[in-house]
Amino acid sequence: MAESVGTSPVSIRSRDLTLNMGPSHPTTHGIVRLKVSTQGEEIVDCDIEIGYLHRGFEKMCENHPWNQAVVYVDRLNYVSPIINDVGYHMAVEKLLDIEVPARGQWMRMLTSELMRICDHQTCVAASCMELGAFTAFLYLIKGRDLLWEVLEKICGARVTTSYTRIGGLAYEPYPGMKEEILDLFTDLRDINREIDKLMSDNRIFIDRTRGIGALDRETCLSYGFTGPVARAAGIEYDVRVQHPYMLYNQVDFDIPVCSNGDCYDRYLVRLNEMEQSLRIIEQCLAKLPAAGPVSVEDARYTPPPKELVYTRIEPLMNHFKHHMWGHMIAPPAGAVYHAVEGGNGELGFYLVSTGEERPWKVRCRPPCFGLTQALKEMIIGGMVSDVVPIFGSINMIGGELDR
Amino acid sequence: MELSPLQRSLELAEPFVTTKLDKVLGWGRKYSIFNYPFVTACCGMEYMSAACSRYDMDRFGAGLPRFSPRQSDVLLVVGTITHKMAPVLKQVYDQMCEPKWVVAFGACTISGGPYNNYAVLQGIDQIIPVDIYIPGCPPHAEIVMDGLIKLQAKIQNQKHEV
Amino acid sequence: MSETPEVRGFRDHGSWAGPELVEALRERFDSGMLGDSAAHGEREVTIRREILPALARWLKEEQGFEMLLDLTAVDYLGKRETRFEVVAHFYSLSGNRRLRVCVPLREEAAELPSLTSLWKAADWYEREIWDLYGIRFAGHPDLRRLLLYDQFKGHPLRKDYRMKDRQPLIGPEAVRPAGAGEERAHG
Numbered sequence: 001m002a003e004s005v006g007t008s009p010v011s012i013r014s015r016d017l018t019l020n021m022g023p024s025h026p027t028t029h030g031i032v033r034l035k036v037s038t039q040g041e042e043i044v045d046c047d048i049e050i051g052y053l054h055r056g057f058e059k060m061c062e063n064h065p066w067n068q069a070v071v072y073v074d075r076l077n078y079v080s081p082i083i084n085d086v087g088y089h090m091a092v093e094k095l096l097d098i099e100v101p102a103r104g105q106w107m108r109m110l111t112s113e114l115m116r117i118c119d120h121q122t123c124v125a126a127s128c129m130e131l132g133a134f135t136a137f138l139y140l141i142k143g144r145d146l147l148w149e150v151l152e153k154i155c156g157a158r159v160t161t162s163y164t165r166i167g168g169l170a171y172e173p174y175p176g177m178k179e180e181i182l183d184l185f186t187d188l189r190d191i192n193r194e195i196d197k198l199m200s201d202n203r204i205f206i207d208r209t210r211g212i213g214a215l216d217r218e219t220c221l222s223y224g225f226t227g228p229v230a231r232a233a234g235i236e237y238d239v240r241v242q243h244p245y246m247l248y249n250q251v252d253f254d255i256p257v258c259s260n261g262d263c264y265d266r267y268l269v270r271l272n273e274m275e276q277s278l279r280i281i282e283q284c285l286a287k288l289p290a291a292g293p294v295s296v297e298d299a300r301y302t303p304p305p306k307e308l309v310y311t312r313i314e315p316l317m318n319h320f321k322h323h324m325w326g327h328m329i330a331p332p333a334g335a336v337y338h339a340v341e342g343g344n345g346e347l348g349f350y351l352v353s354t355g356e357e358r359p360w361k362v363r364c365r366p367p368c369f370g371l372t373q374a375l376k377e378m379i380i381g382g383m384v385s386d387v388v389p390i391f392g393s394i395n396m397i398g399g400e401l402d403r
Numbered sequence: 404m405e406l407s408p409l410q411r412s413l414e415l416a417e418p419f420v421t422t423k424l425d426k427v428l429g430w431g432r433k434y435s436i437f438n439y440p441f442v443t444a445c446c447g448m449e450y451m452s453a454a455c456s457r458y459d460m461d462r463f464g465a466g467l468p469r470f471s472p473r474q475s476d477v478l479l480v481v482g483t484i485t486h487k488m489a490p491v492l493k494q495v496y497d498q499m500c501e502p503k504w505v506v507a508f509g510a511c512t513i514s515g516g517p518y519n520n521y522a523v524l525q526g527i528d529q530i531i532p533v534d535i536y537i538p539g540c541p542p543h544a545e546i547v548m549d550g551l552i553k554l555q556a557k558i559q560n561q562k563h564e565v
Numbered sequence: 566m567s568e569t570p571e572v573r574g575f576r577d578h579g580s581w582a583g584p585e586l587v588e589a590l591r592e593r594f595d596s597g598m599l600g601d602s603a604a605h606g607e608r609e610v611t612i613r614r615e616i617l618p619a620l621a622r623w624l625k626e627e628q629g630f631e632m633l634l635d636l637t638a639v640d641y642l643g644k645r646e647t648r649f650e651v652v653a654h655f656y657s658l659s660g661n662r663r664l665r666v667c668v669p670l671r672e673e674a675a676e677l678p679s680l681t682s683l684w685k686a687a688d689w690y691e692r693e694i695w696d697l698y699g700i701r702f703a704g705h706p707d708l709r710r711l712l713l714y715d716q717f718k719g720h721p722l723r724k725d726y727r728m729k730d731r732q733p734l735i736g737p738e739a740v741r742p743a744g745a746g747e748e749r750a751h752g
Binding site: 050051054056058059060062063094095097219221222223224226235237242243334335336337346348350352354360361363365369370373374402403 | 580661
């Protein structure tokens with residue numbers, strides 16, 4: 001019979017395993033490389049390598065006119081592009097010292113909140129799918145497609161909208177928009193309720209996300225956390241509340257805040273923020289003026305409508321002055337920083353102008369930069385499979401992270 | 404009316420149908436596409452839409468993404484490929500087994516898109532051969548479906564080595 | 566929200582630091598301050614690089630600026646005497662006020678002390694500035710490229726780096742030397 005072999009500890013020579021997660025990996029959303037060193041299942045060290053989607057955003061903006069940079073700004077946080085557009089153009093308008101008419105601002109707010117819902121839907125959908133809950137993914141993307149249909153009618157594109165312009169918007173709201181959006185609300189609220197029923201009390205989901213990935217408040221502030229992840233950690237900071245821009249101080253909404261800061265709290269914050277965004281949209285629709293300009297009525301900033309450009313000489317000359325090199329909008333020299341609340345947190349734009357037709361610098365302060373940097377601390381000490389919910393909960397968007 | 408071999412054999416209640424091996428292999432391969440979604444950027448959003456309930460790639464048999472190049476036959480390159488990412492793409496392509504096809508999804512994979520600068524590969528066909536180009540920035544999910552159907556037509560009609 | 570009518574800019578409802586902070590700064594760091602500005606309703610101070618570590622510590626520990634929101638650099642080639650300027654945005658969560666600090670740097674001495682000991686966020690921000698502008702940070706634990714690959718030569722966001730000068734790792738352009746006959750960006 002075998003002797004009892006378990007009496008004295010046997011020392012087994014072991015080495016850390018270096019595992020490469022990414023850069024082409026479903027969890028790391030395609031473009032982050034995590035070099036993790038593991039002892040068995042536990043991660044002991046990690047190196048995060050980013051930049052696989054560095055597309056030269058700043059360099060492109062420096063070589064294009066002020067109005068054309070919106071195309072690149074769109075592609076920063078590509079799950080909620082209108083929020084990027086609004087942030088950039090509000091910063092330019094700050095430089096120019098012009099104010100968008102009320103109707104334009106209500107539309108900007110409305111579409112920003114619609115896109116915020118899209119952002120949170122995508123984030124929750126992707127993180128649930130990565131944990132194996134494929135149904136949640138299908139339901140939320142269905143909801144997102146419904147929203148995109150409306151957005152396509154408003155601004156012509158589903159994903160990369162380029163909706164705002166200097167001084168206002170590119171397009172007017174279409175007739176019947178209000179009713180169509182209000183119609184959607186039942187479907188969207190149903191979907192939120194379904195996800196809540198499926199995931200919030202789900203044993204497996206809770207086991208995978210409770211207590212995972214939390215950092216203490218001091219560390220969160222040190223990394224510059226903002227947005228849903230910070231609010232899940234108890235940091236009550238929302239740019240719409242502390243630095244109200246547009247007309248956010250004229251609508252009622254709450255900011256969901258949790259206390260643990262783990263992945264489950266982040267999911268709860270996002271789910272509740274979707275409901276709050278619906279509240280804001282309802283109020284925007286009620287207060288949206290039925291008629292009026294959406295762009296500032298100043299020929300220096302707003303191009304004339306095409307019907308006039310093709311038929312009369314002054315609008316034609318005005319059009320020429322908007323679109324030909326040597327004549328375009330050139331904000332006075334100076335620097336501004338303007339921040340909006342993006343899907344991930346404080347999305348700031350630091351613009352430097354030297355009085356030319358092209359920006360001297362367009363800096364985007366990416367909210368998920370600090371979050372991805374903190375990923376290292378969040379995953380060390382956990383298991384390899386904990387990387388999945390943690391990465392999903394920080395909502396790293398490559399376009400914004402690498403720019 | 405001209406009946407296809409299958410219809411004829413059903414008419415005559417015959418238990419076999421005559422065709423060419425190429426056509427059968429094409430038919431089988433086109434309806435069992437295992438795609439490797441090499442997703443990097445904004446086009447990924449439209450890819451998600453195309454794969455989900457509304458536009459549903461699954462009804463064409465292409466619904467199961469395989470996240471390993473060893474298990475997939477269509478490399479869906481979705482989103483901008485930068486010079487930093489290009490060697491990774493080449494390696495993934497090399498790891499796939501024949502028969503394999505490549506779909507360039509979105510303007511950035513076709514020609515670099517709006518990014519003509521120091522960081523972006525100006526089209527993936529500079530490093531790997533491409534079968535289908537789906538234009539758009541990002542392409543509407545319906546265009547993705549069109550591209551998928553064209554890929555299926557290509558698979559059906561090409562010569563299949565056994 | 567802090568009520569400082571003088572700084573109440575145009576849409577930014579009083580969320581930038583008030584003139585009293587600039588006064589306190591001037592008292593504390595007299596010779597280190599080069600200027601300040603309240604344009605567009607914001608609050609900006611320009612300082613000498615020698616006082617940056619002390620100023621940052623003072624802001625964090627005594628003035629309640631818990632967060633370093635952003636750290637970036639600007640290349641003023643041909644526009645200014647001092648070529649580079651490192652720009653930091655600080656935010657005080659408890660006081661709800663922002664502050665921008667600018668540090669001009671000459672090209673020959675493009676180096677700054679690192680802020681990583683005070684804010685962890687500075688780690689990656691400084692790596693990015695090194696990567697794209699070539700400004701070094703003394704005392705940074707691991708100053709290497711962040712967004713670009715190791716084989717990349719040069720610092721692309723500098724104004725003398727042409728936008729289309731590619732340095733591919735693989736592909737047909739990889740055999741052609743970069744910058745050979747590439748036309749400039751339009752305009």
